[in-house]
Amino acid sequence: MLKNNNQNPQEQKPKEKIRPAKPQQNRRPAKQQPRQTAAKQEQGAARAKKPQPKRKNENQQPRQTAKAPVANTKAKRSAPLRIIPLGGLNEIGKNMYLYECSNDMFIVDCGLAFPDDDMLGVDLVIPDFTYVVKNKDKLRGIVLTHGHEDHIGGLAYLLKKVNVPVYGTRLTLGLVEGKLREHGILNQCTLKVIQPRQTVKMGCMCVEFIRVNHSIPDACAFAIHTPAGVVIHTGDFKVDYTPIEGGIIDLARFGELGNKGVLALLSESTNAERPGYTMSERRVGATFRNFFANAEGKRIIVATFSSNIHRIQQIIDSAAIHGRKVAVSGRSMINVLQTAIDLNYIRVPKGMLVDIDKIGKIPPEELVIVTTGSQGEPMSALSRMASNEHRQVTITPQDLIIISANPIPGNEKLVGRVVNELMKAGANVIYEAMYDVHVSGHACQDELKMMISLTRPKFFIPIHGEYKHMFKHKELALQLNIPEENIFIADNGNVLETDGVDMKLSGQVTAGRVLIDGLGVGDVGSVVLRDRKHLAQDGLIIVVAAINKATGKIMSGPDIVSRGFVYVRESEELMDESRALMLSVMEKNLTPNIREWGTLKNLMKDALGSFIFSKTRRSPMILPIIMEL
Numbered sequence: 001m002l003k004n005n006n007q008n009p010q011e012q013k014p015k016e017k018i019r020p021a022k023p024q025q026n027r028r029p030a031k032q033q034p035r036q037t038a039a040k041q042e043q044g045a046a047r048a049k050k051p052q053p054k055r056k057n058e059n060q061q062p063r064q065t066a067k068a069p070v071a072n073t074k075a076k077r078s079a080p081l082r083i084i085p086l087g088g089l090n091e092i093g094k095n096m097y098l099y100e101c102s103n104d105m106f107i108v109d110c111g112l113a114f115p116d117d118d119m120l121g122v123d124l125v126i127p128d129f130t131y132v133v134k135n136k137d138k139l140r141g142i143v144l145t146h147g148h149e150d151h152i153g154g155l156a157y158l159l160k161k162v163n164v165p166v167y168g169t170r171l172t173l174g175l176v177e178g179k180l181r182e183h184g185i186l187n188q189c190t191l192k193v194i195q196p197r198q199t200v201k202m203g204c205m206c207v208e209f210i211r212v213n214h215s216i217p218d219a220c221a222f223a224i225h226t227p228a229g230v231v232i233h234t235g236d237f238k239v240d241y242t243p244i245e246g247g248i249i250d251l252a253r254f255g256e257l258g259n260k261g262v263l264a265l266l267s268e269s270t271n272a273e274r275p276g277y278t279m280s281e282r283r284v285g286a287t288f289r290n291f292f293a294n295a296e297g298k299r300i301i302v303a304t305f306s307s308n309i310h311r312i313q314q315i316i317d318s319a320a321i322h323g324r325k326v327a328v329s330g331r332s333m334i335n336v337l338q339t340a341i342d343l344n345y346i347r348v349p350k351g352m353l354v355d356i357d358k359i360g361k362i363p364p365e366e367l368v369i370v371t372t373g374s375q376g377e378p379m380s381a382l383s384r385m386a387s388n389e390h391r392q393v394t395i396t397p398q399d400l401i402i403i404s405a406n407p408i409p410g411n412e413k414l415v416g417r418v419v420n421e422l423m424k425a426g427a428n429v430i431y432e433a434m435y436d437v438h439v440s441g442h443a444c445q446d447e448l449k450m451m452i453s454l455t456r457p458k459f460f461i462p463i464h465g466e467y468k469h470m471f472k473h474k475e476l477a478l479q480l481n482i483p484e485e486n487i488f489i490a491d492n493g494n495v496l497e498t499d500g501v502d503m504k505l506s507g508q509v510t511a512g513r514v515l516i517d518g519l520g521v522g523d524v525g526s527v528v529l530r531d532r533k534h535l536a537q538d539g540l541i542i543v544v545a546a547i548n549k550a551t552g553k554i555m556s557g558p559d560i561v562s563r564g565f566v567y568v569r570e571s572e573e574l575m576d577e578s579r580a581l582m583l584s585v586m587e588k589n590l591t592p593n594i595r596e597w598g599t600l601k602n603l604m605k606d607a608l609g610s611f612i613f614s615k616t617r618r619s620p621m622i623l624p625i626i627m628e629l
């Protein structure tokens with residue numbers, strides 16, 4: 001099923017120069033495949049008469065050669081290209097894709113994900129870099145599609161392990177710069193600004209940047225020119241004919257590439273379940289102006305993604321119409337906004353921005369607060385406002401709060417909690433998607449189909465989504481007559497290999513989640529997580545004793561200390577019995593010159609564990625600490 005049936009598509013063709021990837025094959029329904037030879041011949045002849053497309057640059061299709069006269073039964077195959085997703089498949093977050101050919105390799109994006117509910121105390125999740133580090137001699141560089149966290153958030157951690165040039169558009173690299181500075185590695189990193197339609201060489205491959213629309217300016221897709229053919233990697237995109245900033249997605253270039261022949265398309269799947277088109281970001285502007293017009297006498301608070309620069313621009317524009325000042329709350333929001341202002345991606349009238357510390361001096365009806373927390377993130381500014389823990393903002397019935405983002409699947413509960421609290425404080429909260437308050441940054445079904453139709457790839461690989469999103473995306477591709485055996489729903493770590501003729505799943509490399517806890521990378525393993533869960537559920541009991549090593553006599557203790565174990569305060573008796581039990585276990589097992597503390601500790605743990613469980617039906621974590629004197 002993983003193999004393409006057309007193994008000999010160029011058999012018996014005239015010996016002209018031919019292209020390895022032939023888009024025409026794809027549009028034949030799968031059922032015609034067994035009898036393709038005749039059709040192939042026709043196509044081959046037709047192509048032979050056609051003039052070769054002009055080469056825009058030397059790197060396109062670098063290995064086009066005359067068909068070898070030998071091996072007549074074999075189609076023209078090239079050095080294999082390996083496409084390896086290291087993150088971003090079967091999840092929303094931590095996008096990272098590897099392209100490898102001969103002795104060269106480069107990376108597309110290096111993002112982060114936010115932890116699941118059960119990852120206690122974990123701040124961030126990044127991809128596993130093992131395979132990259134192992135092959136770092138081959139690594140030529142990193143290209144970035146755009147500046148969202150799920151595409152650049154893991155970069156600083158990667159650059160600490162492999163120092164290679166990073167290529168991206170101006171705003172993307174502006175945002176990266178801030179991160180590298182925070183990590184103290186900006187000076188040792190090489191960042192190179194690339195314009196759309198420019199190309200970066202990565203050994204035997206090269207990467208062409210193509211403008212797309214998205215919820216952040218300066219987003220790009222890539223056309224990756226390899227010996228095996230052209231691969232298009234969309235990054236996040238949508239089609240917006242009236243973008244707030246920057247140009248329209250470069251549909252012409254996608255079409256051009258499609259005409260010349262695209263070997264494979266990797267396309268994002270976030271909104272593959274949604275029919276139709278994503279509305280233009282401009283629609284949001286009208287909605288904002290409406291709400292602002294009807295908010296007389298009220299302070300307005302708008303929560304949105306910190307990275308949605310277009311949205312922030314429209315909030316600023318609406319505020320300007322109504323003569324309101326704008327204050328910004330939330331560290332990530334302030335960072336992104338500052339970068340965008342510095343690089344001229346956002347226009348703010350002079351004197352309009354006020355420091356959040358100084359909002360007390362401005363009448364509520366003349367103020368707009370833009371804040372993070374649209375996903376209900378517990379530590380975000382909006383959540384702190386909701387729980388009345390925000391330093392500068394107290395919610396009152398004088399507030400109109402607009403949550404201008406749809407909850408990412410899984411965040412609905414968190415958002416609901418925040419909305420409830422804000423409403424309890426008397427605020428008027430607008431949060432439903434039906435108000436057009438949010439327009440997605442991702443392509444819906446019609447746009448996804450447009451991308452497939454324009455590029456007409458031989459192979460199709462849905463990326464950037466959970467399984468259900470990728471599956472839906474596959475259905476769309478099937479509707480457009482991409483044969484099922486040419487569509488690959490892969491997983492992180494899968495190696496997809498193509499020689500320009502076939503594509504197959506050829507192996508597996510290390511891929512997974514690395515958990516980041518504060519500044520530590522990867523020091524939180526499954527054991528630590530299990531312990532944290534255990535502690536969170538049942539608490540901790542510590543048994544402390546001091547022992548004279550030479551005599552094996554107990555010098556002090558055992559004392560029982562507990563944290564988070566509910567039964568302690570009520571039950572003096574339970575603790576006394578525990579102490580007595582520990583004393584007897586120790587006395588029984590202590591000998592002069594004892595060395596095997598591990599055995600004794602385990603005996604203490606087991607005895608106390610089953611005793612506590614028999615009394616309370618709880619299993620707190622038990623930690624014996626023995627001090628040798």
Ligand SMILES: [Zn+2]
Nearest residue numbers: 146148214236
């Ligand atoms: Zn994005």
Ligand SMILES: [Zn+2]
Nearest residue numbers: 148150151236
């Ligand atoms: Zn993304």
